[in-house]
Each structure stands twice: as structure tokens, then as C-alpha cells.
Amino acid sequence: MLRSSKVLSLTKNVVKNDCRPKSNLERLKERISNGPSLQEFIKSSDVVLTDDVEKWKDYDGKLKRNKGEDERLRLPPWLKTKIPTGKNFSRLKDQLRNLNLHTVCEEARCPNIGECWGGGEHGTTTATIMLLGDTCTRGCRFCAVKTSRAPPPPDPNEPVNTAAAIAEWGLDYIVLTSVDRDDLKDGGSNHFAETVRQIKKRNPNIMVECLVPDFQGDVEAVKVVVESQLDVYAHNIETVERLTPFVRDRRARYRQSLSTLKAAKSFNPELITKSSIMLGLGESDDEIQQTLHDLKEVGTDCITLGQYIQPTKRHLKVVEYVTPEKYKYWEEIGTEMGFLYVASGPLVRSSYKAGEFFIASILKNRKISKGV
Numbered sequence: 001m002l003r004s005s006k007v008l009s010l011t012k013n014v015v016k017n018d019c020r021p022k023s024n025l026e027r028l029k030e031r032i033s034n035g036p037s038l039q040e041f042i043k044s045s046d047v048v049l050t051d052d053v054e055k056w057k058d059y060d061g062k063l064k065r066n067k068g069e070d071e072r073l074r075l076p077p078w079l080k081t082k083i084p085t086g087k088n089f090s091r092l093k094d095q096l097r098n099l100n101l102h103t104v105c106e107e108a109r110c111p112n113i114g115e116c117w118g119g120g121e122h123g124t125t126t127a128t129i130m131l132l133g134d135t136c137t138r139g140c141r142f143c144a145v146k147t148s149r150a151p152p153p154p155d156p157n158e159p160v161n162t163a164a165a166i167a168e169w170g171l172d173y174i175v176l177t178s179v180d181r182d183d184l185k186d187g188g189s190n191h192f193a194e195t196v197r198q199i200k201k202r203n204p205n206i207m208v209e210c211l212v213p214d215f216q217g218d219v220e221a222v223k224v225v226v227e228s229q230l231d232v233y234a235h236n237i238e239t240v241e242r243l244t245p246f247v248r249d250r251r252a253r254y255r256q257s258l259s260t261l262k263a264a265k266s267f268n269p270e271l272i273t274k275s276s277i278m279l280g281l282g283e284s285d286d287e288i289q290q291t292l293h294d295l296k297e298v299g300t301d302c303i304t305l306g307q308y309i310q311p312t313k314r315h316l317k318v319v320e321y322v323t324p325e326k327y328k329y330w331e332e333i334g335t336e337m338g339f340l341y342v343a344s345g346p347l348v349r350s351s352y353k354a355g356e357f358f359i360a361s362i363l364k365n366r367k368i369s370k371g372v
Contacts, residue, residue: 063320063321063323064319064320064321065317065318065320070317072310072317072318073318073320073321128175128176128177128211129162129165129166129174129175129176130177130178130179131154131158131162131176131177131178131188131191131192131195132154132158132178132179132181132184132188132191133151133152133154133179133181134146134179135148135151135152135179136148136151136180136181137149137151137179137180137181137182137183138180138182138248138249138251138252139249140238140247140248140252141246141247141248141315141316142238142247142248142278142281142308142311142315142316143311143315144311144312144315145179149183150183151179151181151183154181154184154188154191158191158195159191159194159195159198160198162195162198162199163195163198163199163201163202164202166199166203166206167199167202167203174199174206174207174208174209175208175209175210175211175234176192176195176196176208176209176210176211177212178191178211178213179213180214180249180251180252181213182216182251186215186218186221186224187213187215187216187218187221188215189212189215189221189222189224189225192210192212192224192225192228193224193225193227193228194228196208196210196228196229196230197228197229200229207231207232208229208230208231208232209231209232209233209234209274210225210228210230210233210234211234211236211274212225212233212234212235212260213235214235214252214253214256214257214260215260216256217256217259217260219259219260219263222263222264222267223263223267225264226264226267226268226271227267227268230271231271231272232271232273232274232302233261233264233271233273233274234273234274234275234276234302235257235260235261235264235273235274235275236257236275236276236277237257237258237275237276237277237291237294237295238252238257238276238277238278239277239278239281239283239291240254240277240283240287240288240290240291241254241255241291241294242283242287243281243282243283243287246316247281247316257275258295258298259298261273261275261295261298261299261300262298262299265298265299265300269299272301272302272340273299273301273302274300274301274302274303274304275295275300275302275303275304276305276306277291277292277304277305277306278305278306278307278308279305279306279307279308279320279322279327279330280307280318280319280320280321280322281308281316281318281319282319282320288305288330289333292330292333292334292337292339293337296337296338296339300339301339301340301341302339302341302342302343303334303339303341303343304342304343304344304348305327305330305331305342305343305344305345306344306345306346306347306348307321307322307346307347321346322346324345324346327344327345327346327348328344330344331344331345
């Protein structure tokens with residue numbers, strides 16, 4: 001799912017009528033509550049929002065395959081995106097190649113790559129750095145990343161190269177993710193931790209989010225990442241429990257994913273935790289609701305919901321294209337359940353357009369602090 005490194009500026013929150021020092025979680029809640037809604041921060045994209053429903057009422061394709069049907073559904077208009085172009089797109093691609101860095105944006109064929117790399121309305125260039133190479137040891141049926149039982153060994157210089165690139169780009173918020181590396185004893189957790197430390201060494205003010213694998217349920221590996229000084233610990237549940245064995249690799253288990261999110265929170269209760277769900281694979285509303293409940297129960301703070309899009313003919317077919325109205329419904333449900341932040345939309349991915357979202361929030365906070 002999208003996993004985008006976000007370019008944003010952070011500022012201190014204004015403490016009103018309260019002299020108590022605020023925790024990281026309290027400060028983030030305040031920034032988000034004072035920021036724009038999901039509808040505002042994705043308004044420049046090609047996603048058709050609920051109030052634009054008239055624009056796609058003439059769509060004559062099917063939105064859902066019935067049981068026993070095998071045809072591929074035609075892409076609805078709200079999921080069509082522009083071909084990647086532009087100076088920012090080309091510059092970022094060249095820099096990544098020169099440093100031998102990979103992005104999940106490319107490897108997973110994310111539909112938002114043109115907008116995120118191109119900068120969007122506010123010129124905010126976003127991309128996700130993918131650590132530990134571009135070859136995964138697992139073969140999830142929804143993912144386009146290449147797989148192998150024995151991928152090349154990790155680049156020992158990658159943590160330093162990644163940190164150097166981030167320092168050169170002047171980023172204030174970065175998302176690090178990776179392929180699954182079940183061939184490594186620690187699952188790559190120390191590689192993640194060292195990358196975070198190198199980033200913080202160069203700029204301790206950079207906020208770092210790590211979108212990590214499940215480390216085969218190894219809570220000690222989770223602890224290594226949590227203690228690396230990262231700011232957000234993310235792991236995607238991907239789908240509902242019933243569909244997990246059919247959608248994800250057999251080594252990726254629903255309860256195992258929940259246990260790692262719970263462990264991260266137990267090692268640092270102030271740490272922000274995050275997960276993501278793909279829709280359109282045949283899940284029911286009750287199952288989505290249960291998944292949200294399960295994530296909330298293990299202390300997950302932030303949740304994103306987005307549309308599964310079949311990357312190639314070899315991968316799982318889409319069962320249903322969920323409408324923008326339904327995503328709005330799940331956004332409201334998640335908010336009512338008490339999640340710190342809920343992003344729900346057809347083209348939303350794990351960290352879709354979050355850079356612009358936080359920038360807008362911070363600018364608004366600055367105006368408040370100046371009494372504007």
C-alpha cells in the first residue's frame with residue numbers, strides 16, 4: 001500500500017491554559033484536530049469525492065463481481081490517474097537511482113506516484129524509501145514487488161546513504177518501509193534501527209515513520225525498532241481475518257500482525273502506531289468493522305483504508321470497486337471509534353498525501369499561535 005515519505009515542517013504546539021508538558025501523543029492529537037479534513041488534503045488529486053458524485057453517475061461498468069464470475073472489472077473514473085511527468089518526478093527518480101535507493105512507490109506500482117513525486121498542489125514532493133533491497137521473501141497475492149527465497153544481502157551502506165539523501169533533500173518527515181526479509185535472523189530490524197539512528201544523528205528534529213514487516217511475530221525485533229528513536233510505528237494488517245490466508249503469504253497471519261502492533265505499544269505507550277486496510281477483496285461490512293475493532297483494541301492510533309487495485313494479470317482480481325461515499329462512511333465510523341486519525345478514500349494508501357495534510361495543519365497552528 002502507499003507508503004510515502006512526507007516532506008513537511010514541524011512546529012511546537014501552543015499550550016493553552018495548561019502548564020503541564022504535553023506528551024508526543026497529545027501534541028499530535030492537537031495538530032490533527034486543528035488541521036483540515038481528509039477531503040481538504042486530497043482535494044487536488046484525481047479522486048472523485050462524495051460531493052462530486054454526479055461526475056461518475058454515467059459510469060456503465062460493474063462495480064462488483066458476483067460469485068462464480070471471473071471477468072476483470074473495468075476501472076471506474078475515480079481511480080484513473082495521470083501519467084507521471086514533471087521536473088520533480090524526474091529529479092527524484094534520478095537521485096534515488098544515483099544513491100541505489102528503492103521506493104515502494106515504484107516497486108508496488110502505486111497509482112499516486114505521479115502526484116506524490118511531482119509535488120501536487122503545494123509542491124510537496126513525497127516518496128517512501130524502501131530498505132533491505134527490492135526483493136521480498138514472501139509472495140502475497142496482492143503485491144507487485146518481486147520475490148525470491150534468497151534475495152541479495154542487504155547493502156551495509158544503505159542506512160548511511162538513506163540518511164545522507166534525506167539530509168540533502170531537507171526533509172522533515174520521512175517514511176521508511178521494506179520488503180519482508182525472512183531470510184535474515186532479525187528480519188532486518190537492526191537495519192531499520194540503524195537507519196533511524198543515522199537520520200536522527202544528522203537531524204534529531206526529523207520525524208521518522210517506519211512501516212515495518214511483522215518480523216514473523218518476533219517481539220524482540222519489534223523492540224529493536226521501537227527503541228531506535230522513531231516517531232511512528234506502522235504495520236499493515238492489509239485485509240480482514242477471513243481473507244488473510246488467501247490474500248497474504250501463508251507466513252503473514254492476521255493475529256500475528258495484531259500482536260506486533262500491540263507489542264510496539266507496550267514497549268512505548270507514547271509511540272504513535274498505525275495500520276492500513278485494503279478494500280475490494282470480497283470483505284463484508286461486518287468484517288471491516290471487526291478489523292477496525294481489533295486494531296483499536298491493540299492500541300492502534302491511526303488507520304487508513306484504500307482500494308485494492310490489481311497490479312498485474314497474475315495477481316488477485318478486484319472483487320469490488322468501493323464507492324467514494326462508502327469510504328466517507330468508514331472515515332466517519334473510524335472517527336467515532338476514537339482513532340487518532342482516519343484516512344479513507346479510493347486512492348488513499350498507507351501514508352497518502354500526509355505531507356500536505358501535516359503542512360496545512362501546522363500552518364493553521366501557526367496562525368492560531370499568532371492570534372490570526
